[in-house]
Amino acid sequence: MPHTSPIDDLPADVPDQRPVQAPAAGSSLSFATAGDRHRYRIVGGQPLFGSVEVSGAKNSVTKLLVATLLTDEPCTLARVPRIVEVDVVLGMLAELGAEVEWLDDHRVRIQTARITDPSLSEMYSGVNRIPILMMGPLLHRVGEAVVPLPGGCRIGKRPVDFHLTGLRAMGAEIVEQLRSVQVKTLGLHGAHVELPFPSVGATENLLLAAVRAKGTTVISNAAVEPEVIDLILFLQQMGALVDVEVDRTIVVQGVERLHGADHTAIPDRIEVASFAAAAVATDGRVDVRGARQEHVATFLNHLRRIGGEFRVTDDGITFYKDRELTATHVQTDVHPGYMTDWQQPLVVLLTQAQGASVVHETIYEDRFGYTRQLNAMGASIALSTNCLGGKACRFAARDFEHSAVVSGPTPLVGGDLEIPDLRAGFAYVLAALVAGGASTISGTRFLERGYEDPVGKLRSIGAMIETIPVAGPTQSGAAV
Template structure:
């Protein structure tokens, strides 16, 4: 049995520095990893039962190591059954709180509230953190749990929650928050009575979590109007489940193929998870085709500008916009990218401008409709003029999704770029250097 442990300050240092020489068309095949945004929540769902749960297609990334470390601290037995299969078994929850080292690391501890309340009736969890991309408050999460009967005390660095047993409630989310929807699902499946979540998020990763919970014995339905209904059950059983492929990684390599005028097949890619993204690629000049094992991406014509507005599923995913923004620097004309999910997600463009990109940020809503940031002092719209010839530079990654954007910028730039801050990229992308090298990227690493 292999118990995963996490060292003190697990996200404090880079493991590698990347050196990338651009100007090479990327060609070849890679296999998509399991979705980070699905598997991390599915590992937490394992806390809902005292029986073993086995997950397949688990990516070997920093974020998974962090979650497994948290679970081990609570009493979970973690056993790797193969390179990408793991068993989590929590016959007894020994601890109801996590150590301070997890404060501000990511948002996973907040999602443990429901399972820990069902198993022990109380918990203290650290406040969330993760990438610096804008405020990600948890008020929707806490209000929903309060409606289900939880007694919540908020502290500067943690939240203390207590309940005899959670009860079903009708919860109307002000915004279809992915995290709040996941949190309420994990709380509702073993609550007494029926919970109705209105205006819920319905991303593929949430549907995949629901499929796992249903296999465990949960009763969950999804209506066409973003309403999720959960009939609570007393107990859940163990499960074996295969996580869906990571649509963010797939989109990243699709952008790389088109930006470098190459051709990449991504095995495991599923068209139904990428419909909006694929339409956008075609507007720009990219194209795709289904293969026996996945999807193949290439540039079909000279790239032209387009307008994009991020939104909740089935809209254009906010985590797709960073590689896309880099791709648009190579398109003829002026493109507009209107970010409606996070108010501070364009900070990475300053370093792109230093490479030669033309990116202008504005507080104006330049999308089809005014978003929730309208009239507020947030630079949440980018105007990208192109094509611009980029040149190599020393880049420092500020957050996970900007990380692949910088990698892509280095791949299309003249000369060689050095990239630090790679710990952010490696928390969400499995073996990024090996996969890039497999499709012909001129990339080397140096351990630090």
């Protein structure tokens, strides 16, 4: 049965050059009660000019960290962002027995010579979706595991039934409990698994289980996002045999043992799109160093259609506005379609475009809740349960507000905003940068879960943004 659970992030920093310790149960760093360390105050109306360095991709790095459990040898990962989500995953690994050492600001060494306990604390229940990906590696290492059920931002259900069905087909015995999953095996074997939907998480889970399974595993209708390919490349360096074939088919020939490896994570294509949107929305010009065109090609096409422009350089991609923005139609989809995490900054851009734009969300059924606060700032965004402007999707006739009509241009005015989830967080920052007057943004812990030093990077390109400390633990009213 599907499960979903909220997330509250841990506002902790991992110290350099020292082993990472798992947070103690019952400590003040409680996942259930952690609040903001600060709010943002932003004065809008300033064009952004300058250069920022894109960080490593959160959605890749966290899975690469899990993959290190597949070997007892040391692995070194580079371009690792210093964000809350990485800190939390390193805490999980430490609890399982990993030794973690930061070699410099963005390079980390992990070695799990021995699994000390295959049961991950229920403290991590609902924190993120990473624990469910640890089942395969733990089954290969010790034949059993108990992991908390996953959580994530409340942007729609994220069921784990795809994951569990595939693992059962590979020989795992699974008992689902209220807040956790218990798995055992005498040995995983290859299987043919056809995913009902090209789920990124399920594809990654099956990959992590298949690389050391006996025999051959075929994953049909698999996800092929850049983050999935990055995981495959790391596994290949560790000694895995993985072929990505046509028609979304991934074939894995299991090997008996994997070894340590060094790998540099891909840049974060969501962060690239975020700063691109900020450059165009404020009528500025921003160089995003490290951005890779092939990872954002679909985004670039849509940006150009509405009036944004870009120039690929030796160092990355430069973004700016070429003409007055005009309306468009966008439908989110699995890769190589328009990424669902690019949707939110685009919607803010479209509030400044001439005409009525249509955005059809086909990945998550409940991802437009953040638009209500944009409307309070002066936007004109109407939600619909219909599949507007494109082909019918799996949410058709299911009473989900998964299409939006954005009419513009509308001037935005500053206000008090409460971030409801990670990706909406940058949309609110962008709206505040565009708006006249000052805005105060709470719920910043959600943004900092996935963006490295957002305040510092924005300041470096001319944003008028400051942090306001929050005294003591807070209970945010943000939906998560």
